Amino acid sequence: MKGKMTRKHIVELADRLFYQRGYEHTSFADIADSVQISKGNFYYHFKSKDEILAAVIQLRLENTRNMLLKWEDEGERPEDRIKSFIYILIANHADIKMYGCPVGTLCTELAKLNHASKAEAKELFSLFRTWLSRQFALLGRKEDADELAMHLLARSQGVATLVQAFQDERFIRHEVEQMCDWLSCMTSATQLTHESGGTYERDDSGT
Amino acid sequence: MKGKMTRKHIVELADRLFYQRGYEHTSFADIADSVQISKGNFYYHFKSKDEILAAVIQLRLENTRNMLLKWEDEGERPEDRIKSFIYILIANHADIKMYGCPVGTLCTELAKLNHASKAEAKELFSLFRTWLSRQFALLGRKEDADELAMHLLARSQGVATLVQAFQDERFIRHEVEQMCDWLSCMTSATQLTHESGGTYERDDSGT
DNA sequence: ACTCTATTAGGACGATCGTCCAATTTAAGA
DNA sequence: TCTTAAATTGGACGATCGTCCTAATAGAGT
Numbered sequence: 001m002k003g004k005m006t007r008k009h010i011v012e013l014a015d016r017l018f019y020q021r022g023y024e025h026t027s028f029a030d031i032a033d034s035v036q037i038s039k040g041n042f043y044y045h046f047k048s049k050d051e052i053l054a055a056v057i058q059l060r061l062e063n064t065r066n067m068l069l070k071w072e073d074e075g076e077r078p079e080d081r082i083k084s085f086i087y088i089l090i091a092n093h094a095d096i097k098m099y100g101c102p103v104g105t106l107c108t109e110l111a112k113l114n115h116a117s118k119a120e121a122k123e124l125f126s127l128f129r130t131w132l133s134r135q136f137a138l139l140g141r142k143e144d145a146d147e148l149a150m151h152l153l154a155r156s157q158g159v160a161t162l163v164q165a166f167q168d169e170r171f172i173r174h175e176v177e178q179m180c181d182w183l184s185c186m187t188s189a190t191q192l193t194h195e196s197g198g199t200y201e202r203d204d205s206g207t
Numbered sequence: 208m209k210g211k212m213t214r215k216h217i218v219e220l221a222d223r224l225f226y227q228r229g230y231e232h233t234s235f236a237d238i239a240d241s242v243q244i245s246k247g248n249f250y251y252h253f254k255s256k257d258e259i260l261a262a263v264i265q266l267r268l269e270n271t272r273n274m275l276l277k278w279e280d281e282g283e284r285p286e287d288r289i290k291s292f293i294y295i296l297i298a299n300h301a302d303i304k305m306y307g308c309p310v311g312t313l314c315t316e317l318a319k320l321n322h323a324s325k326a327e328a329k330e331l332f333s334l335f336r337t338w339l340s341r342q343f344a345l346l347g348r349k350e351d352a353d354e355l356a357m358h359l360l361a362r363s364q365g366v367a368t369l370v371q372a373f374q375d376e377r378f379i380r381h382e383v384e385q386m387c388d389w390l391s392c393m394t395s396a397t398q399l400t401h402e403s404g405g406t407y408e409r410d411d412s413g414t
Numbered sequence: 415a416c417t418c419t420a421t422t423a424g425g426a427c428g429a430t431c432g433t434c435c436a437a438t439t440t441a442a443g444a
Numbered sequence: 445t446c447t448t449a450a451a452t453t454g455g456a457c458g459a460t461c462g463t464c465c466t467a468a469t470a471g472a473g474t
Contacts, residue, residue: 006421022319024231028462038423040465045421049462100315107372108307108315112229122372150369150378151385158365162357165314165329168407171357178358200375213451235432245453247435252451256432 007045009035015056019095019102022109023053050116057120060102064124068131078138079187082152085132086179089156089172097169101160103128128153139187146200148186155179214252216242222263226302226309229316230260257323264327267309271331275338285345286394289359292339293386296363296379304376308367310335335360346394353407355393362386 013034017026028049032039046052075081089096099105103124110118132149141148159175162168220241224233235256239246253259282288296303306312310331317325339356348355366382369375 020319022231022316024229025320027460029460039462040424041422043462043464047463099319104368104372105315105319108312108368109229111371112227112306112312113232125369125372147381150373151382154365154369154378154382155362156365157368158361158363161311161315161364161368162332162361164318165311165332166357166407171361171407174354174407175358175361200373200378200381234430236430246432247454248452250432250434254433 006035006037006041010037010042010045010052011055011059014052015059018053018056018106020099023106023115024109024113053115053117054120057106057117057124060124061120061127064127068127078135079183081135082132082183083180085128085152086156086176086183089159089176093163093169093172096160096172097163097167100164101157104157104160125153141186150200152179213242213244213248217244217249217252217259218262218266221259222266225260225263225313227306230313230322231316231320260322260324261327264313264324264331267331268327268334271334275334285342286390289339289342289390290387292335292359293363293383293390296366296383300370300376300379303367303379304370304374307371308364311364311367332360348393357407359386 010031014026014031017030017034021030028039028042031052032042046055071081071084075084095102103121107118107121107125109115110121129146129149132152133145136145136148155175156179159172163172217238221233221238224237224241228237235246235249238259239249253262278288278291282291302309310328314325314328314332316322317328336353336356339359340352343352343355362382363386366379370379
């Protein structure tokens with residue numbers, strides 16, 4: 001009973017530390033210090049560091065799913081929901097400025113480490129991709145919904161990277177404005193540019 | 208005499224390894240194995256691992272400057288030069304798919320490590336930013352040249368991140384097309400949207 | 415009060431990290 | 445050819461890493 005709570009604490013604190021310092025650069029001692037438990041206690045709850053990472057990713061997946069559901073409840077119109085996505089850049093501007101995007105930086109790191117959990121981390125991106133794609137489809141852009149989702153995902157990733165590098169929050173606001181303009185153009189004009197349609201290959205087979 | 212060559216080899220191989228595996232995840236043993244020298248020889252040329260990183264960044268800065276100069280020679284019109292920038296996504300698609308953008312991933316990692324050389328790494332971004340800004344100014348967009356440069360930089364960063372995550376090269380081509388379209392619209396229309404002008408704060412003071 | 419399981423503490427372990435050094439080899443100049 | 449500095453070697457070092465193990469403690473159910 002008590003154990004489940006400390007397990008939860010471990011995952012939450014590890015989540016934060018992995019985000020702030022990166023996975024590899026976060027040691028067991030760091031997490032143990034944060035949670036204020038002995039290093040040995042740890043291995044009662046998790047057999048390895050990889051297992052903690054897996055639990056952290058599962059937590060993030062759950063939180064992300066809840067967030068997306070909340071956005072769907074809060075916003076009636078698809079364009080409002082998409083704006084909810086765009087505005088996370090502003091809502092989390094302080095963290096992004098210091099640590100970048102939690103999803104992007106994790107995926108990048110795990111890819112370089114060739115870590116076993118990189119596929120699960122990618123799933124975080126997939127959640128946003130699928131959700132955004134559905135919203136664009138509801139906007140009447142069924143043909144290129146996936147392209148639009150990827151496009152928006154890429155732009156927010158790029159903004160997060162540059163904000164962290166240049167430490168400039170004004171850039172966020174400016175780019176968010178442009179993304180909203182881009183979204184507005186889409187909703188007013190009834191499907192202007194239906195370029196070469198189709199969907200990008202979705203390699204969800206895992207590697 | 209001979210020593211300068213091995214020093215060069217060390218920097219070149221370290222450059223590649225830092226890109227592929229990340230700075231922290233690359234050990235001395237890894238570099239020594241690649242260069243095929245003894246681990247001790249290393250410290251004749253560099254006093255620490257940080258010093259190797261500094262040398263690697265200097266090498267990248269030099270290579271980047273040369274590349275930008277080459278682009279300026281090859282392309283007469285500014286729009287052609289900007290296209291040279293956009294097309295690095297295609298030229299380096301294989302590496303980007305596996306390891307992401309060399310500049311973005313390095314800056315992100317050094318920021319999380321809070322490494323002393325993060326300011327120098329940021330300078331890599333600044334080179335592109337300044338160069339692109341100058342090209343946009345030549346296009347007659349003096350007012351918002353810096354915003355446009357940052358915008359394009361962000362978009363290619365985002366593309367690189369997602370390509371690495373999703374392992375999909377078709378996404379590169381599609382986004383490159385869109386960036387070129389965006390550029391064409393800019394050159395044909397004579398300054399359509401001159402929004403709130405100015406330049407983002409350039410924090411080049413270093414931290 | 416007692417038992418038994420769940421939980422925690424703290425240290426030992428081998429491996430690997432970045433760093434450093436003494437000894438040796440190489441190569442260039444006189 | 446001899447001298448001397450440049451270059452290279454291979455191993456020792458302390459620290460830290462992730463992992464594991466045993467003993468101590470806590471708490472719920474009888």
